[in-house]
Every structure is written in structure tokens, then in C-alpha cells.
Amino acid sequence: MTVIAADTPEKTISERAYRMIRAEIVSGDLAPGAKLKIEMLRQRYDMGAAPLREALSRLSGDRLVLLSGQRGFVVAPISAKEAADIGNLRKILEIEAIRQSIPLGDTAWEERLITTFHRLSRLEEGEDQGIDTLDEWEKQNAAFHGAIVAACPSDVLLQIRAQLFAQHERYRRFSRIKTVRNRAIHDEHDRLFEAALARDVDTAVEVTGLHIERTTAAVVAALEGEAPAAGQGAPQPA
Amino acid sequence: MTVIAADTPEKTISERAYRMIRAEIVSGDLAPGAKLKIEMLRQRYDMGAAPLREALSRLSGDRLVLLSGQRGFVVAPISAKEAADIGNLRKILEIEAIRQSIPLGDTAWEERLITTFHRLSRLEEGEDQGIDTLDEWEKQNAAFHGAIVAACPSDVLLQIRAQLFAQHERYRRFSRIKTVRNRAIHDEHDRLFEAALARDVDTAVEVTGLHIERTTAAVVAALEGEAPAAGQGAPQPA
DNA sequence: AAGATCAAAAATATCGATTTTATATTTGAC
């Protein structure tokens, strides 16, 4: 979540590295705790060490990568405790962003809201499309929630919110909880959508709070059932 | 605010670069909007380009540096609007951290609290020592507020809080508002200290809220009186 | 066999040089 002039469409190799590695960490392709050896990344992405190290440095600020003195980079490990912390914080900040956004949304904001909700609904209500529905759902889910807060005038808030959203997404995906065609989740999205359009801030806030709380609880439960902490012990391959 | 194994006492040049540049930006030695040319930094700090670029990459995640596609790095500009945003957000997060910290503070926490408050008080009540009291006050102020939230169990929260604290500090210093021997500020610190020791969360939260609100208002007023936005137009020398 | 010591291998961090891109300057046309 580096601050970059919004108009930065991958002008540098470093930027590409940042996005690619970030995506792979969030999706779980790079497992929690996995060692990020420069040489291995060089081959994987076909670039020099410099842009990779810059990208990893930035990612460590996003809490997706851990940087340890002369010992290199590691994908941030995962724990049930942190899942809870992230959920709690994300709730607080998402709510604040919504409070600021909804009253200021203009026509373009409404239209974007409608579009993204529609796309998300199709996935949540339609027939199961098969394999990579999850990637697509995560994308549309992020777009929908992003649309709600898009009118929030505070860049600082939006940036931190986006950071937490990404961290939360990583946990959600890692925990393999059922999201894609989950009736309760879709109901909440639906209610959130209606409240936002109706400019009913209090309801939107309430629904969002519950939405995040429920998801977080499910993630924490899944992680606690599985193991106390993943990505701490023996190294996992990428 | 990169995630580094807490035990990282400047093992690398990159880490040193990060800390030094960060300190200079927060203190204002590197002015808002100033161009951060690699060659100039190389000479200033006597190191190669690689560690500098890594440090700057990390700083861009802290919103202290702005990174723009093939155009290099710039010290983040400041604006009255952002001052308000940061203050607002810092209030929310500081309060949350206090809520989590105070109930969990142990004996060591209490002792640290007492020590840091004492040191801060000496500066705020004692005779004016002269020139670099401000640096010292900022240091003790940070230590005191840090001590209050030190028992907060959420690393995520503490990290983001620290980020916002640094940003807020930069604005405070830039705006040149009177902090060091300000009666109102010392009163608030005093009340906050007592409330924390007494484990009176509600009072601590209330005082902190006011404390941050008042400071932020003063900063915003100072910035609005001065200029709409600093560090946007013609380049300022470092 | 467990532990310590040393040597070899691997990986990190950094440098100096090169390539690419942006900015400033000159030149020429109208």
C-alpha cells in the first residue's frame, strides 16, 4: 500500500514485482511462512535482485512479508490471534470509511455501486461455475466493498483500509471458509447494498459490522480447529 | 513501519537508511515536497543506491515518501486536509489501543508509564532549556504515549498506530504550534497519566480524544493560516 | 552418541556500471 501517484500503471519492474508477489501471497500461492529467496524469485519472475528487494520491502510494510536482518524475507506467518486482530481493526476502519463515504457519494458512485453489486450477485446467486470461481468472487467482493467506500474523502483511511482488506482476504482464503455461494453472506451484501443506496448510514454500518464479525469468527474458528499457528515451524514450499 | 523481527538493531545499511531518512522527514529536515534524488542521498549518507531505494520504498508505505513511476521519490507533501484526516484517524486508533492496553497492563507497564510520564513532565514543567528542547520533547512525548498503549496485544493495531503517530508528529512540528511548555497539553498528559494508572479506561479515552482533537485543530488552523498546501508547487530544498 | 569446532556451501546485502527514461536546452521554422 505504498503511496504512488494514482496514475502508476506499472511503469517499473519493481512495481510489477510488487503486484505479482502481493497477489500470490494474498491468494496463498506463496504459503504463509515460506522463505522468499531472491534467487528463486529471480527465476520465477525473470528479473534482477534490485526490483525484487524493493517490492519485498514495500510488502513488509503491508504486513504480508516479514523482513529479518541479514536473514532475508519470509511470507508473513498466520495465526488465529492475528486473524481476530485484523478482523477487529478492519471492522473499525471499514465502518469509519462507510460513514464518510455514503453521505458524499454522487451519481457516479451510485452507478458503480449498482454495477459491482450486480456482478457480485450473479456469482453468489447463479449456478456454480466450477474451479476458479473463488478468484472471481474475491475480485468482485473487493470491488463491491471498494465501491461502497469509494466516496470517502480520506486517502489515509482508504489506504489503511485497503491494507487491512488484503490481509483479511488472505486469511479468508487460507482458512477455506465457504464464501462463494453462502446464503448468509449474500443476504448481508444485499442489505448493505440497499442501505447504501438509501443513504441509510446506520444500517449500512450495522450490517457491515456484523458481516465482518461473522466472517472473522468463521476464519478464527477454522484456524483454531486446524493448528495454533501456520507458517511458523518447518518451512513450507512456495 | 515495516514488519521486522523486533530484534532488528540496524543489521543492514538499508535499515539504517530507513531510520535516518524517516527521522529527517518527521523532523522536517527534509521538507515536504522535497525531491529525493538518489545521487544526492548517496553523498549525504555515503551508501549505494540499493539500500536507499529499499528504504524509500518502505517509507512510501508509511506515507512519508511519495513514489512516482520513472520519476523517483519525493517527500510527501502536506495539506491542511490531510492533517485533519490523520488526526481523526489517529484518534480512533489511539483510543482503540488504549482500550485494549490499560486493562492488560502489568507491573512493568505501570513502571514504564511512571518513568516516561516523569521524564515528560520535567520538560513540560521545568525551566526552558533552550534550543533543542523540541526534539527532546517529541521524543519523550512519543515515549509516554507509547507506554500507555504498550500493553495492547494487537501488533497490527500498534503498527498502524505508530505510523499515524509519526505522520501526526510531522504535521505538529511543521506547523510550529506551541507544544513544549503548553499548560493545556501538560494538563491533559497529567489527567491521562492518572486515569491510566487508575485503570479508568473511559476517562483515559475521553482525555486522549480531546487531546488529539485539540492538537489537530491547532495544526489545521496553523496550516490554513499559512498556505493551502505546502510541498506541492516549486521544489523546496532539503 | 552428544556436543563443539571448523570448513564449505548457500544466500543476503551491497556496490559500481549500464540502460532506459525524463527533463532541460538548444536550434530552426514560421
Next chain:
DNA sequence: GTCAAATATAAAATCGATATTTTTGATCTT
């Protein structure tokens, strides 16, 4: 004289190579 194109300059981004540090593995000792 003003604008635009062409050129020169400066800076950013990246690479390949090297120095340093950590980790691994082997050897020796008690």
C-alpha cells in the same frame, strides 16, 4: 518572438558481480 522538434543532460531503474553473513555439513573430542 513563439512554438515545436531535436538534441544534450541529468536522473531513475536495473543489472551483473562482489563482499559479507548465515546456514549446513563434516570432523574431531569427550
